[in-house]
Amino acid sequence: MIRHFLAKTLYWSDAAVKKLSFLALGTGVAFLLLMIVFVLRESSLGLGFAMNLFDFLVRQPWAPMATPPSHGIFHAWISTLVVTGLSLGLAIPLGFGIGLFLSEVAPRWVQQVMQPALEVLAGIPAVVYGFFGYVTLVRNFETWFDMPAGECLLIAGLILAVMVLPFVASTAAEAFRGVAQDLREMAYGLGVTQLYVMRRVLFRKALPGLFAAVALGLARALGETLAVLMLAGNTVAVPHSLLDRGQPLTALLTTELGETVVHSDKYQALFASGFILLIVVLGINVMIWTLKHRFLERSHA
Amino acid sequence: MHNAAVLSPTANMTGSETYRLSVLRDRLWRAALWFCGFIGFLLPVSIISYLVFEGIHRVSWSFLVDYPKGTPLGTQGGIWPAVEGSLALASIGLLVAFPLALGGGLYLSEYGRSQRFNETVRFLVECLAAVPSIIYGLFGYAFLVVFLKFGISLIAGGLVLALIMFPILLIAIQESLRSIDDAYREMGLSLGVTRFYLIRRVLLRKAWRGIVAGIVLAVGHAVGSAAPVLFTASIYFSKGGLGLDRPVMTLPTHLYNLVSEAISFDQAFGTALVLIAGLLIFNASATLLRRLGGGSAQ
Amino acid sequence: MIVPMEMTCSYAPEGDHEDPADGPRIFDVRDLSVTFNGRSVLRGVNAMALDRQVLAIVGPSGSGKSTLLRTMNRTLELTLDARVTSGDIHFKGERLYGNGTDPRLVRKRICMVHQKPVAFPMSIGENVLFGVRFHKNWNGRTKDEIIRSCLDRVGLWNEVKDRLSDPASRLSVGQLQRLCIARALANDPEAILMDEPCSALDPVSTARIEELILAMKPQLPIVIVTHNLAQARRISDQSLFLYDGQSLEQDTTERIFTHPKNGRVRDFITGKVG
Structure with missing residues (x-):
């Protein structure tokens, strides 16, 4: 019972x-x-969002204090684009190189040292990167380039590249490692050099994984906040060169949100830019997902 | 060999001019890859050692347990309220997120029977793990602080961090459960026990290493991120003491304030070092636990 | 398992011995030992292959057949921790493991066909040209001439001539294996090694590969590892029997299958041991 x-x-x-x-x-x-x-x-709500999209994104300046106030985010997304592009332009070649190194060239003990080193790089908080960039680069830029204040898009891009690097590198290493050993043996078996195998076989086979690495880096770089906030200079002017100050989207949000009247036009503009950022990142993620699935299917076949 | 001379062709094992060129190119390329690897190693080592070198003389016991002092406030004294606040925020986040993520992970890998449902949910979760933390901050501000009238408080920040940790934990838990051989499930269930019994006695014991790794990842992420707590939980200075409805100081936001208001770079070096060292020690001890801990490795 | 000394090696490695079937030795494997991570896999193997003949390496699984084959074009060292600890292989009188021997040039001259065929991620035609584009052994021929002649030799030309620019991954496994052989032939190799080339194939494709081996034999020495004794009998002139990393016996296929001298070889051939 x-x-x-x-x-x-x-x-x-x-x-x-x-x-x-x-x-x-x-x-x-x-x-x-x-x-x-x-x-x-x-x-x-209330912004008439779709109607004013062009004004919002391109035409209007960010001038909440003006009469009448205007809330365009042209300067912000241009800054984001510049900083992100710069950081990926540096992090992708270097990250792919590190990925290839880890998967094809490095002896085992070197891999065992590199793996935790990259994890440390990935684990350093953004604010510490911002601080590090500030005390190393910003101060020196003031003397090197004779700038009144050292913050600029170039520095933000450089530091962002270091932040994105471990993600690109380890995803790329995974993609290269995923290429079947058979294929390598066969290619080397024909008496060609490593460079030739990498160029003709590995890169093509790892392509979906490499795309995923780029997409992952892009999503990271777009959403990164604290480092660009501390290093890009935080000004609403539209940047014209890499040594100009700028204000990426995330920095704009962080700077303005705390001092904004809830549900004011400015508040809504801030959330609208946040929403755009969210949609872009989600779109990138959908891309990664499809790539991963196609990759899986192909490796099963 | 008496017949070698007959067969030996003019081509020999040293190769032609073009071949030597491509071997040279290969060498250069490999050297370039070694260089990439070297940079990948140099960056973390130099950043960490720079911070240690510049910050070590600031860090002492009293720096950890003292309150910020001096004029302007923060140029002297310690960082105890920030340490306390960071720990409290991460604990609340983990307390809220872990049960939810464990349940979710268990459902997806053990109970869920619809492939399509599982994949859809997993897709959503993965998307949300990629959402920048500033967006979580926006949401926390609009929903918790303003809409639910929590105000800028420990609880609002903790819940935002819980949201950030949830997808990271869920993915880690689901992956470590999924990597367990199905034979265990079949063998266990064929003995007539319930799934929950199987989960408790077998699966969680096999999966705990992966789960611990997920916790480390999630907590590390939460403790280090400033953007989501900047306008949900943090204030410039507090006299210490925690209350769910009161704002707190955190290490990352304290560091941010020290730098952006140019209060004290000396103190900033100390704060950065404490933050980094705390994260590294936390990571290392979890690795040690996983290596030494009982139960079978996967 | 340790095999008593008197049971090992049947074939005298040194030159005073008159080779059977009066062909010159292409491969001469002398006292070859290989370890994997310290574990001994080949122990003092002696073997030889003659020109314009097929040498079959047979023996139970785990006896080191594939390892021996992979030492013969220096692809062994692609496996981490694999090391040749003693002995050498002479190929047409040149030492494969001599100082200053470039493994890539060895591989160019001695090509390998693997168990499981794999397509490189490019078109059928480019697959054939993979080695040529690196080694530049055009010898005055155009791309199309090389593709055509190599595919012709493996009997694939008529099947694929209209879709040379299709990705090679669309071929069937049997076709793919022949493409792999064509890819090797495009290197102008002086010998071909085959590692159980038919074990992934159906009987019809297997028959085609066997025909192909017999057709290539007049131009090239071929060494084939097979676990299929009937296949060894059908296509090989010489057979080498490996057991537990040691060469027990080598002789003409005819003699090894009818009058093996070694007891273990007899047991294996008559099916007493698997």
């Missing part, structure tokens, strides 16, 4: 755990979806 009861409770508790775990999953995911909806809600 008792045993029967016990068994019943056990089975019942299994069902309960199943329901609870589903509930947990549901709660978590629901909150995350709520986030997207809420950012959208806070942004588009």
Whole structure:
């Protein structure tokens, strides 16, 4: 009797755990979806968003104090673009090189040293990178380039490149390692050099993974906040050169949000730019997902 | 060999001019790759040693446990309220996120029976893991601080960090459960036990290393990030003491303030070193735990 | 497992011995030992291959057949921790493991066909040209001439001539294996090594590969590893029997399959041991 009861409770508790775990999953995911909806809600109400998209993105300056106030984010996304492009332009070649090195060239003990080193690089908080960039580069730029204040897009891009590097490198290494050993043996078996195999076989085979590495780096660089906030100079002027100061989107959000009246036009403009950032990053992620799936399917076939 | 001379061709094992050129190119390329690897090693080592070198003389026991002092405030004294605030925020985040992520991970890998449902949810979670933390900050500000009227407080910041940690934890938990051989499940369930029993007695014991790795990743991410707590939980200075409805100082935002307001670079070096060292020690001890801990390795 | 000394090696490595079938030795494997991470895999192997003949390496699985084959064009060292600890291989009188021998040039002259065919991520035609583009052994021929002649030799030309620019991954496994052979032939090799080239193939494709081996034999020495004794009998002139990393016996295929001298070889051939 008792045993029967016990068994019943056990089975019942299994069902309960199943329901609870589903509930947990549901709660978590629901909150995350709520986030997207809420950012959208806070942004588009009253802005006539779709109508003014061109004004918002290109034509108007960011001048909330002017009469009448205007809230365009041209300077911000131009800055974001410059900083992101610069950082990826540096991090992608170097990261692919490190990936190739780790997967093809490095002896085992070197790999064992490099792996944690890259993890450390990835684990350093953004604010520390910002601080590091400030005390090393910003001060020196003031003397090297005779600038009144050293912050500029170039520095932000450089530091951002270092921040993105470990992600690009380890994803690229994974992509190269994923190429079947058979293929390598066959290629080397024809008496060609490593460079030739990398160029003709490895790169093509690892291509989806390399795209994913780029996309991952791009998403990281776009959303990075603290370092660019501290290094890019935070000015609403549109930058004209790499040594100009600028204000990437994330820096704009961080600078302005705390001092903004809730549900004012400016508040909505800030959330609208946040929403654009969110959509871009989600789009990149959809791309990574499809690449990964195609990659998996191909390696199964 | 008596017949070698007959067969030996004019081509020999040293190769032609073009071949030698391509071997040279290969050498140069390999040297370039070694150089890339060297840079990848040099960067973390030089950044960390620079911070240690510049910050070590600032860090002492009293720096850790003292309150910010001096005029302007923060030029003297210690960083205790920031340490306290960072720990409290991360703990609240973990306390909220871990049960949810564990349940979610278990459901996705053990209970969920619909492939399509599982993949859709996993896709959503992966997308959200990639969302920049500043967006979480925006949401936390608009929803928790303003809409729910939590104000800038420990609880609002903790919940935002929980949201950031949830997808990271969920992915780690699901992956480590998924890497367990299905044979364990079949063998276990064929003995007539419930799934929960199997999970408790077998699967979690096999998966705990991966779960610990996920916790380290999530906590490291949460402790280090300033953007989401900047306008949900943090203030410039607090006299210490924690309350769920009160704002706190955190290490990253304190460091940010010290630098951006140019209060004290000396103190900033100390704060950065404490933050970095704390994260590294936390990481290393978790690695040690995983290496030494009982249970079978995967 | 340790094999008593008197059971090992049947074939005298030194030159005073008159070779059977009066061909010159192309490969001369002398006292070759190989370790994997300290574990001994080949122990003092002696073997030889003659010109314009097929040498079959047979023996139970794990006896080191593939390892021996891979030492013969220096692809062994692609495996981490694999090391030749003693002995050498002479190819047409040149030492394969001598100082200053470039492994890539060895591989160019001695090509390998693997068990599982793999397409490089490029078109069928480019697959054939893979080695040529590196070694530049055009010898006055155009791209198309090389592709055509190599594919012709493996009997693939008529099947693929209209889709040379298609990705090679679209071929069937049997076709792919022939493409791999064409890829090797494009290198103008002086010998071909084959590592169980038919084990992934169906009987029809297997027959085609066997025909191909017999057709190539007049121009090239071929060394083939096979676990299929019937196949060894069908296509090889010489057979080498490996057991537990040692060469037990080498002789003409005819003699080894009818009058093996070694007891273990007899047991294996008559099916007493697997």
